[in-house]
Amino acid sequence: MTTRAGIGYDSHRFAPGGPLRLGGVDIPGDVHLVGHSDGDAVAHALTDAILGAAVAGDIGEMFSDRDPANRGRDSLEMLRAAVARAHALGWEVAHADVSIVTERPRIASHRDGMRGALAGALGIDAAAVSVKGKTNEGMGWIGSGEGLACIAVVTLARR
Ligand code: MG
Numbered sequence: 001m002t003t004r005a006g007i008g009y010d011s012h013r014f015a016p017g018g019p020l021r022l023g024g025v026d027i028p029g030d031v032h033l034v035g036h037s038d039g040d041a042v043a044h045a046l047t048d049a050i051l052g053a054a055v056a057g058d059i060g061e062m063f064s065d066r067d068p069a070n071r072g073r074d075s076l077e078m079l080r081a082a083v084a085r086a087h088a089l090g091w092e093v094a095h096a097d098v099s100i101v102t103e104r105p106r107i108a109s110h111r112d113g114m115r116g117a118l119a120g121a122l123g124i125d126a127a128a129v130s131v132k133g134k135t136n137e138g139m140g141w142i143g144s145g146e147g148l149a150c151i152a153v154v155t156l157a158r159r
Helices: 041-053 075-088 108-122
Strands: 003-016 020-022 025-027 031-033 091-101 129-134 147-158
Touching (some): 041 091, 041 147, 075 091
Antiparallel strands (some): 091 147
């Protein structure tokens, strides 16, 4: 079976006022992520990982932050569009793995909700979607709570 791997990275800044949209889930709390879209860094990193594996451009080219149509856009919709672009090129998503680097919130209690939401957008079983959380040990801009970062790896297989 022919497979390809792609990597995606994204980061967004926190601002006051919840909920926090992350991994397709609304997490109650007192902060959200600032973005032209809904700021869902997990969905954005996965979108870029798919496009990278398919050698099919990047999220900024697909969804320009200068286009008013993308303001407040549901990032799972962007993820679905990347999956569709990969499909059109003969690829399907086989597996996705995500690391969220943040001091808050703790990811563990939201992990399965995110896996389900992301699996729905990816069109695969939640058993093939991994979500992991870790802190930055208090260091740097993540450690100070300025924002969070996400790294994603996706495997595509020939349809
Ligand atoms: Mg982003």
